[in-house]
Amino acid sequence: MSLGLTCLLILLASCSCCQHRTCHCAGRIFICQESKVVQLPRDIPTNATELRFVLTKMRVIPKGAFTGLRDLEKIEISQNDALEIIEANVFSSLPKLHEIRIEKANNLVKIDQDAFQHLPSLRYLLISNTGLRFLPAVHKVQSFQKVLLDAQDNIHIRTIERNTFMGLSSESVILRLNKNGIQEIKNHAFNGTCLDELNLSDNHNLEKLPDEVFQGAIGPVVL
Numbered sequence: 214m215s216l217g218l219t220c221l222l223i224l225l226a227s228c229s230c231c232q233h234r235t236c237h238c239a240g241r242i243f244i245c246q247e248s249k250v251v252q253l254p255r256d257i258p259t260n261a262t263e264l265r266f267v268l269t270k271m272r273v274i275p276k277g278a279f280t281g282l283r284d285l286e287k288i289e290i291s292q293n294d295a296l297e298i299i300e301a302n303v304f305s306s307l308p309k310l311h312e313i314r315i316e317k318a319n320n321l322v323k324i325d326q327d328a329f330q331h332l333p334s335l336r337y338l339l340i341s342n343t344g345l346r347f348l349p350a351v352h353k354v355q356s357f358q359k360v361l362l363d364a365q366d367n368i369h370i371r372t373i374e375r376n377t378f379m380g381l382s383s384e385s386v387i388l389r390l391n392k393n394g395i396q397e398i399k400n401h402a403f404n405g406t407c408l409d410e411l412n413l414s415d416n417h418n419l420e421k422l423p424d425e426v427f428q429g430a431i432g433p434v435v436l
């Protein structure tokens with residue numbers, strides 16, 4: 214065998230998840246933290262418990278990106294200024310996933326309405342500092358846990374539609390909707406939720422709530 218080929222074979226053999234081409238692992242945490250990451254890696258280790266995508270240049274998180282990562286507990290997508298689209302089934306059927314953080318993605322304008330599905334353990338969803346015009350659809354999340362939805366600093370979100378939070382949790386929810394551009398909250402917006410807490414502070418163009426805004430909701434205990 215030639216020396217070159219031997220080297221290549223050794224290189225390939227050592228190429229397990231943690232000598233990833235563009236990303237790396239720390240234990241079972243998979244971290245992509247570099248501007249040369251322009252696409253979601255296909256070979257995320259299936260036993261990963263946590264994923265972090267920080268300061269990457271990915272434009273799209275494609276359909277079913279995290280399918281089969283059954284041990285996944287946390288996903289952080291932070292400071293990705295190239296990110297524009299999160300496709301369908303991205304946060305989908307992940308039985309242990311309890312925390313999703315999407316923040317500092319000013320060009321993120323689209324989250325597919327089937328992006329969030331079947332997340333029975335979800336407890337924390339952060340959507341902050343994005344270019345979104347609407348809160349993403351959460352009716353298929355169906356968590357069995359209390360959920361804190363923290364959606365702040367999304368200045369293009371002007372309207373909260375009816376039934377926006379229905380199906381997020383079969384338990385109670387805390388909604389922190391501070392510092393968005395909210396101007397209008399439609400009647401029945403909180404229909405189907407048990408609201409522990411609702412915070413709407415610093416939406417400077419929100420002047421009043423319509424009479425039936427809490428129709429179909431239990432709570433809020435704290436407004």
Ligand SMILES: *[C@@H]1O[C@H](CO)[C@@H](O)[C@H](O)[C@H]1NC(C)=O
Pocket residue numbers: 229230240241258259260261
């Ligand atoms: C996770 O799987 C990789 C192979 O994909 C293996 O090298 C690693 O040891 C596993 N880690 C744990 C903690 O099981």
Ligand SMILES: *[C@@H]1O[C@H](CO)[C@@H](O)[C@H](O)[C@H]1NC(C)=O
Pocket residue numbers: 375376401404405429
């Ligand atoms: C409120 O939610 C219930 C189901 O929980 C649904 O049947 C009803 O149509 C909803 N109301 C509105 C105004 O959408």
Ligand SMILES: *[C@@H]1O[C@H](CO)[C@@H](O)[C@H](O)[C@H]1NC(C)=O
Pocket residue numbers: 391412413414435436
């Ligand atoms: C609502 O959020 C604001 C800003 O984060 C905070 O100062 C305030 O204490 C919160 N209100 C409640 C009732 O938690």
